Amino acid sequence: MDLRQLRYFTTLAETLNFHRAAERLNMSQPPLTVAIRKLEAELGAPLFERGVRGVRLTAAGKAALGPAREAQAQARAVRDAVQQGATGELGRLRIGFVGSAVSERLPRIISAYRAQFPRVELELREMTSAEIVEEIEARNFDAGLVRLPIMRRVPLALDVIEHDELVAAVPADHALARRKSVALRELADQPFIIHSAISVLHIITILECQKAGFAPRVAQEATQVQTILSLVQSGLGVGLVPARMARFAPEAVHLMPLTEPIAIEMGIACRPDAEVLVRNFIAVAREQSDTQTLSELRK
Secondary structure, eight states, X not given: OOHHHHHHHHHHHHHOOHHHHHHHTTSOHHHHHXXXXXXHHHHTSOOEEEETTEEEEOHHHHHHHHHHHHHHHHHHHHHHHHHHHHTTSSEEEEEEEOGGGXXXXXXXXXXXXXXXXXXXEEEEEEOOHHHHHHHHXXXXXXXEEEEESOSSOOSXXXXXXXXXXXXXXXXXXXXXXXXXXXXXXXXXXXXXXXXXXXXXXXHHHXXXXXXXXXXOEEEEEESSHHHHHHHXXXXXXXXXXXGGGGGGSOTTEEEEEEEEEEEEEEEEEEOTXXXXXXXXXXXXXXXXXXXXXXXXXXX
């Protein structure tokens, strides 16, 4: 018994006429008659009573009709699932993201992706860039929003999706808070609240301070930008945070551009051999990217 035979059976059960059933099936009547007889022989019971005015279902035929329709529906569901999976419309995506992506980039990407691919299940997890890269390489994640540059050579595909810059965060009652901008070297004597050592922004902050002629006096490290802002608010020190996080800054924290801007970037990472499900997500991320220059961001 196969799906073709079940389709013949249900069509004849709906029309109760071999000629009309054959027309609906776009076939001649003799092969349909042979197919139904073979099905009845295989099942061991007649499904139809034949008469001069047509046919009618036997008790066995009536009992078989419901399951036959369900079997065909299940087959269609399997076919649809395969087609949707092959085009990336159905499945499960595991996405890692850095904390600073939640300000605007991640919500925009997820919203756009859900609108286009509502049947894909998303698993989102916040981690550092280094951890996200490791998880993608280990095939535990499918893609990730990471801070660039990645500090080691990795066999991943990387696309820049956001340009940003670091700005100085100081308490609102700080002497520098009256300034519209500040040179990084002017913060040399200040205690610093910086990103944790496993963060790309930690390395960038240390290197930029060294370029400005000093080693930052680290008072506290934090993983989240919001935590850095809160610690700055409490008066523990100053910090450097992405400009796009400004809307998360408490009122008691003053953000100032640096006179010599420090450019930072966010990227989307995946394996080069990513399947269509992941490639669709990457395409949406690119569509939602913001590659404005620093000068444009400041306008």
